Every structure is written in structure tokens, then in C-alpha cells.
Amino acid sequence: QAYPSRTKDPDRVDFSTGSVGLGAVAPSFAALSHQYAQSHFADVPDRRFVSLLGDAELDEGNIWEALMDDTLGHLGRLLWIVDLNRQSLDRVVPGIKAGRIQRMFEESDWQVLEAKYGRKLERLFALPNGDRLRERIDTMPNEEYQALLRLPGDQLRRTFTQVDGTADPVLVDLLASVTDADLPGVIGNLAGHDLEKLLEVMDQIDDSRPTILFAYTIKGWQLPFAGHPLNHSMLMSQEQVDDLRGRLDIPGDDDWASFAADSAEARLCRSTADKLYGGDRRPANGLSAAQIPHTLAAPSNPQQSTQQAFGSIMLALSRNEALARRIVTVSPDVSTSTNLAGWVIKMGMYGRQTRKVPQEGGAQWTVSPRGQHVELGISEMNLFMALGVFGLAQELLGEQLIPIGTVYDPFVCRGLDAFIYGLYSGAKFIAVGTPSGITLAPEGGAHQSTVTPSLGMELPNLDYYEPCYAQELAWILLEAMRGCTDLVSGRAAYLRLSTKTIDQSPFRAALERIGEDALHDQVLRGGYRLIDWRAADQDVRRRYLIHIVTTGAMAPEAIRSAQALHDDGIAANVIHLPGPRRLYERWRGGDDLTWLVPEGEQRAPVITVHDGASHCLAWVGGAFGSSVTTLGVDRFGQSGRREDVYRSYGIDSEGILDTAYAILQRRSVL
Incomplete structure (x- = not known):
């Protein structure tokens, strides 16, 4: 692969890269997951976590979001090495503020190390008046320094020793012993290319805290376009490749030749490979999918929201010791407002030191190394990085974790890069977006998500669910956990929940009509008939049939519409899709959907209703072979009473009815 990929490369890759800034911080979150695993499980071996960053990656905001989070500020055996070549894709960057960047890391309690000059330059600095040479290089604009390195030695000498238009005799004298042929290599002798100097600096690493090492380099070192402002897109000619081959002793007939088997280099490579990859990784500890409970009784409240039910279900899961010990919850400072507080009070918050955190109402959260909730700062990027890396713990650390993260649904988009990165890396985790949609009417458009269902439908390696009822959610959450335990075919899961209080009796009626086992199966297959016209009390005319298809919080509006149609003698089904992606993939794969819509009903018109x-x-x-009219939210949301906001966007029961009657009129059946 062009960039290392955990899922596509044949060799063992710990962290995928390619998306600037994300692969850089992934080892930091892996260090956190390692610290967590060592606090909760026995025999987790020590690890060191290393990132190699290009200096331009420090322009990425997610780097600084990670740096600013206190949870990552005290991790040991974590090393970032910054390849400080001071070039971007298109130019030599004129003003890299290395000192300012270093201070920002120092103020975040990182150890900051610098490898700036190699041993050749340091020997010259050690001569009498050598500080003048250091000053000349230190104060030289970066673009001037890079340009000098491309000059022949004699021109480099004349230009370098000129200060304010006059030859500096001190510089001339200091460089007198260096030949013109050697001078470019001496002036360009940066520590990032001096292995012994790098090792000398690395000996100073303090394993008790995170370390960043700024290693100064020249982009394109030892190549014809070293330091050239456009070298990122330059290619070498065949003659230049042949010259490089000769300098590196690469055989003409074997571009991938290894070092000679009996050489010191080959022995070092073999011993290092044995140390890092000697033998298979130890078998991971954890649960199999079959060990996840088949079902779980949902809270019995007659009126409840899916977000409320989520909190109750999490508490119920805490009573299953074998399963609960594998669960770790994460939130970006929204645990209480996403109904995780009960879980946090019972299971505790994770932290290196034991302490109590008072909460409103007299409750206390206990922070300790045994806690099972990680509370991050307000950064959705950090949330999804944590979920993705914790979701790889079984492969990276040998201990299975089932990460469950909560986030306000509109802010899923803020963490989207990291969300995609976790999925691309093959991570297994559960993301709960709540509250969602314009159903969150009082909050206004900035807090009302509309595009997140599309992400759930389209992102690879992801299952997307939008339940309406508590029992649906219980079954779905267990299914999502089974996905987290299946390293071969399991997926991550995204659950879109709501704070809308919903009457649970329609689900209980469907449960009685369909049967628990069959309904459980249909929910996990993607959909079921919540309201079946054939079971309606009214005298409805089969000749007129409409399917109202909905998902999540809009089910009550769909039910009221169907009831009104039944009152007018018109047959209407409400088909609820708590797992729309699963049903879509079954249809795309050629599965027969007659269990949901029999052949005799497959030409009836369809109305879809979605808070998205x-x-x-x-x-x-297309799945039902029918014409379809889609109702949803295609404009930004706004504040208002929920029923008024629904009406404004045409997704209330009146909007559904108006659409149904318009369809029937077009078909000349009314």
C-alpha cells in the first residue's frame, strides 16, 4: 500500500497512516489503552509507543486537541519523533517557530528533546570562536539555508561566509580545513541524519512521561533535489537512480537486495526483527460472540426515550461480571447528559490516582486505576481516536476491550476524520450519538443533526442503528457487542438515539403479534411491521394500501398517520427499520424481503419518514418494487416546539397524511 495499512498490508502494521495527523496521535491513545489494560488485567506486557511525525503534521488541529487533553498528559513510554525538515508540500516554510512549539509541549508536561546538529558541525562549534558558526546557522532564514545546501562547495563557501556583504574572517578561518567537496555535507550535517547523535539524545528519554524529540533533517537528503522547495513532487531521472544505486551498493539486478547475510547490518536487522516480531502474538483474552447474552430485558417504563433506556441498559450490563469487565465507556465531557452517569457512579472513572469527584445532588464519582469510564475533554476528535484505538486492544495488547462512546449526535461530524480512521484501521467499537435530529427542537439548528444517518449508511465497516423502543435498543446493543468480539467479520456500530419520550405499547403489541424470537430476529435483520394493516381493528379496504416506512424517533408520527388512514378505511402498514443499513445490505445482496413485505403488497406506494x-x-x-415519496429534513434545523418544527419540515403526522392522500389522488383511487 502507498501508506501503511493495518487491514490491507500483508505485513504486521500496528497503526495505519496516510491521513495527516491521525497516525501521529494514534500511538498516544494506544499508550492510554495500554495503561488502562495494565490496570485492569494481569500479565499485560510492557510496551513502548512511538510516532514519527512530519513537522507539517503539527499544523493539524487534532495534534493539539490530543496534546491539550489531561488524560494523555501523564503517559510514560510514549515518544514522538518530529522530522523537522521545515518544508511543506509546495515550499520551504519561511518561519518554523520550533521554539514556540517546543514550549507548548513543555507547558503540557512533556519532556522536550532536540537533535539539531550532527557531530561534524559540533566539532567545529567546539573550536575557538565556534559559537560564531553556530550563530550564523541559527540566525539564517530557513529558506536561505535550504538554498545554500544546493550550491557547489566553492559557491557555498563564498555565500556562507559573507555577512552584510563582507567576508567574515572568523567564518572563513573556521571552515578553512573543510574542502569544497565536503563543505555541503558539513553545513548540512543535521542531527536527524546522524544516527549516533540521535541515539545519544534518545538516551536522555524519561520513561515516566511523554517525550517529543525534534530531529532536524533536510528533505530529500542525499538526493539531487535535497532542500529544493518543490521536491515533494519531483522524480529522479534514470541516471540519478543509477548513481544512487552505486552509492548505496544496490545490485543492478535486485532493487530489493538485503544486506549480506553475514554483515553486521544484517545481524542487527535480524535481531531487531526477532525482538519486535519473534513468534506470533500471544492469544488474546476476551469473550467470543457466542458468550454475549442473546437477549436482555429492557427497562419496563411505559414511556421512555432511547437515551434514557440506554442508561438503564448500561446499568443492567454492569451486573454481568464477565461482560462488564470488558466494557470501557468514553465521552467528551458529556457522560451525564448522555445518560452514562449511572454506569460511571457504579463502575468508576479511570485515572492514575484515586480521588472523589463530587456531582450535583450529592453523588460522587470515584476516580481510580480500576475505573471503567474515560472522561475526555470536549473534543470529538479525541473521542473517536480513543474509541478506534481501544477497539484494537485485542490485537495490539492481547486483551479485549469493548469501547462504548457517547457524543452529541450533531458533533459526530466534528470527529469524522478520526471516526473514519478507526473504521479504516478495522477497529471494533460502539459510538452512541444522542440526542439527535430536529427532535431536539429547543436546541436550534446548530445542535440538530441531519446528515449523520447518511454517514451511518455509507461508511465502510460500520453497522448503523436507529431504534425507537427500549427493547429494540437492548437487542441492538448486545448485537453491537457481538460485532466487537468478532475480529473476522464483526463491525463497529453507530447508534443514533433520542431524548424524545415514546409510548412503548405499540412495540409490546408487535411483540405479542409476531412473537419474541421472530421479532428479535427481524429487528437485527433490519426491520419489522410495527403496524400491520391485517391486524387493524377497523374495516379497511385492501384495495388501497400504503407503506409508511420510518426509523427511530419518527415512529409515533407514522403510527398516528396509519391510524388516521385506517379510520378512513385505507390500509396502511408502518414498517419500522431500526437497522436500515442491515436491511439495505440484505436487499443489495439479493435477499428475499417477502418476510417484511409479501409479494402481493410489493407494488403499493411507499412513504419514508426520517428525522434526517x-x-x-x-x-x-427499489427494495419493495414501489414508487416512493421521501419525507425528511433537507434544510438546517431551528428552535421551536417539537410539533411545530416537525410541521415546518413536513414530517409530522399531518405531513405524512397529506402525502398519503396526494399519492392516492394521483392514482385516482380517491
């Missing part, structure tokens, strides 16, 4: 972008369920028409 209207296109997200548009595929349902």
Missing part, C-alpha cells in the same frame, strides 16, 4: 436527510431511506422504494 430525506434521501437516506429513498432506496426502500
Whole structure:
């Protein structure tokens, strides 16, 4: 692969890279997961976590979000090495503020090391008046320094020793012993290319805290375009490649030749490989998918939201010791407002030192090394980085973790880069986005998510669920955990929940009509008939049939619409899709959906209703072989009473009814 990939490269890769800044911080979160695993499980071996960063990656905001989070500020055996070549993709960067960047790390309690000059230059610095040479290089603009290195030795000498238009006799004298042929290599002798100097600096690493090492380098070192402002996109000619081959002693007929088997270099490579990769990784400890409970009784409240039910289900899971010890929850300072407080009070918050954190109402959170909730600062990027890396613990650390993270659904998009990175890396985790949609009417458009269902439908390696009822959620959460334990075919999961209080009796009626085992199966397959016209009390006319297909919090509106149609003698089904992606993939894969819509009903018109972008369920028409009218939220949201906001966007029960009657009129059946 062009960039190392955990899932696509045949060799063992710990962290995928390629998306600037994300691969850089992943080892930091892995160090956190390692510290967590050592606090909770026996025999987790020591590890060191190393990132190699390009200096331009320090422009990425996620680097600084990670740096600013206190959770990552006290990790030992963590090393970042910054390749400080001071070039971007298009130019030599004129003003790299290395000192300012270093101070920012120091103020975050990192150990800051610098490898700036190699031993050749340091020997000259040690001569009488050598500080003048150091000053000349230190104060030289970066673009001037890079340009000098491309000059022949005699021109370099004349230009370098000129200060304010006059030859500096001190500099001339200091460089007198260096030949013109050697001078470019001496002036360009930066420590990032001097292995012994690098090792000398690395000997200073303090394993008790995170360390960053700034290693000064020249981009394209030892190549014809070293230091050239456009070298990122330059290619070498065949003659230049042949010259490089000769300098590196690479045989003409074997571009991938190893060092001679009996050489010191080959012995070092073999011993290092044996140390890092000697033998297979030890078998991971954890649960199999079969060990996850098949079902779990949901809270019995007659009226509840899915977010409320989530908190209760998490507490119920805490009573299953074997499962609970594998669960770690994470949130970006929203644990209470996403109903994780009960879990946190019972299981504790993770931290290196034991202490109590008072909460409103007299409750206390206990912070300790045994806690099972990681509370991050307000950074969705950090949340998804943590979920993705904790979701690789079984492979990286030999201990299975089931990470469950909560986030306000509109801010899933803020962490999207890291979300995608975790999925691309093959991580298994559960992300709970709540509250969601314009259902969160009082909050206004900035807090009302509309595109997140589309992400759930389209991101690879992800299952997306949008339940409406507590029992659906219980079954789905267990299924998502089974996905986290299956390293071969399991997926991460995204659950979109709501704070809308919903009457649970329609689900209980469907449970009675369909049967628990069958309904459990249908929920996990993606959908079921929440309201079946064939079971309606009214005298409805089968000749007129409409399918109302919905997901999540809009089910009550769909039910009221169907009831109104039944009152008018018109047959209407409400088909609820708590797992729309699963049903879509079954249809795309050629599965028979007659268990959901029999052949005799597959030409009936479809109305889809979603508190999200209207296109997200548009595929349902194709699945049922029907015409489809999609209702959803295709404009930014706004503040207001929920029923008024629904009405404004045409997704309330009246909007559904208006659509149904318009369809029937077009078909000339009314």
C-alpha cells in the first residue's frame, strides 16, 4: 500500500497512516489503552509507543486537541519523533517557530528533546570562536539555508561566509580545513541524519512521561533535489537512480537486495526483527460472540426515550461480571447528559490516582486505576481516536476491550476524520450519538443533526442503528457487542438515539403479534411491521394500501398517520427499520424481503419518514418494487416546539397524511 495499512498490508502494521495527523496521535491513545489494560488485567506486557511525525503534521488541529487533553498528559513510554525538515508540500516554510512549539509541549508536561546538529558541525562549534558558526546557522532564514545546501562547495563557501556583504574572517578561518567537496555535507550535517547523535539524545528519554524529540533533517537528503522547495513532487531521472544505486551498493539486478547475510547490518536487522516480531502474538483474552447474552430485558417504563433506556441498559450490563469487565465507556465531557452517569457512579472513572469527584445532588464519582469510564475533554476528535484505538486492544495488547462512546449526535461530524480512521484501521467499537435530529427542537439548528444517518449508511465497516423502543435498543446493543468480539467479520456500530419520550405499547403489541424470537430476529435483520394493516381493528379496504416506512424517533408520527388512514378505511402498514443499513445490505445482496413485505403488497406506494436527510431511506422504494415519496429534513434545523418544527419540515403526522392522500389522488383511487 502507498501508506501503511493495518487491514490491507500483508505485513504486521500496528497503526495505519496516510491521513495527516491521525497516525501521529494514534500511538498516544494506544499508550492510554495500554495503561488502562495494565490496570485492569494481569500479565499485560510492557510496551513502548512511538510516532514519527512530519513537522507539517503539527499544523493539524487534532495534534493539539490530543496534546491539550489531561488524560494523555501523564503517559510514560510514549515518544514522538518530529522530522523537522521545515518544508511543506509546495515550499520551504519561511518561519518554523520550533521554539514556540517546543514550549507548548513543555507547558503540557512533556519532556522536550532536540537533535539539531550532527557531530561534524559540533566539532567545529567546539573550536575557538565556534559559537560564531553556530550563530550564523541559527540566525539564517530557513529558506536561505535550504538554498545554500544546493550550491557547489566553492559557491557555498563564498555565500556562507559573507555577512552584510563582507567576508567574515572568523567564518572563513573556521571552515578553512573543510574542502569544497565536503563543505555541503558539513553545513548540512543535521542531527536527524546522524544516527549516533540521535541515539545519544534518545538516551536522555524519561520513561515516566511523554517525550517529543525534534530531529532536524533536510528533505530529500542525499538526493539531487535535497532542500529544493518543490521536491515533494519531483522524480529522479534514470541516471540519478543509477548513481544512487552505486552509492548505496544496490545490485543492478535486485532493487530489493538485503544486506549480506553475514554483515553486521544484517545481524542487527535480524535481531531487531526477532525482538519486535519473534513468534506470533500471544492469544488474546476476551469473550467470543457466542458468550454475549442473546437477549436482555429492557427497562419496563411505559414511556421512555432511547437515551434514557440506554442508561438503564448500561446499568443492567454492569451486573454481568464477565461482560462488564470488558466494557470501557468514553465521552467528551458529556457522560451525564448522555445518560452514562449511572454506569460511571457504579463502575468508576479511570485515572492514575484515586480521588472523589463530587456531582450535583450529592453523588460522587470515584476516580481510580480500576475505573471503567474515560472522561475526555470536549473534543470529538479525541473521542473517536480513543474509541478506534481501544477497539484494537485485542490485537495490539492481547486483551479485549469493548469501547462504548457517547457524543452529541450533531458533533459526530466534528470527529469524522478520526471516526473514519478507526473504521479504516478495522477497529471494533460502539459510538452512541444522542440526542439527535430536529427532535431536539429547543436546541436550534446548530445542535440538530441531519446528515449523520447518511454517514451511518455509507461508511465502510460500520453497522448503523436507529431504534425507537427500549427493547429494540437492548437487542441492538448486545448485537453491537457481538460485532466487537468478532475480529473476522464483526463491525463497529453507530447508534443514533433520542431524548424524545415514546409510548412503548405499540412495540409490546408487535411483540405479542409476531412473537419474541421472530421479532428479535427481524429487528437485527433490519426491520419489522410495527403496524400491520391485517391486524387493524377497523374495516379497511385492501384495495388501497400504503407503506409508511420510518426509523427511530419518527415512529409515533407514522403510527398516528396509519391510524388516521385506517379510520378512513385505507390500509396502511408502518414498517419500522431500526437497522436500515442491515436491511439495505440484505436487499443489495439479493435477499428475499417477502418476510417484511409479501409479494402481493410489493407494488403499493411507499412513504419514508426520517428525522434526517430525506434521501437516506429513498432506496426502500427499489427494495419493495414501489414508487416512493421521501419525507425528511433537507434544510438546517431551528428552535421551536417539537410539533411545530416537525410541521415546518413536513414530517409530522399531518405531513405524512397529506402525502398519503396526494399519492392516492394521483392514482385516482380517491
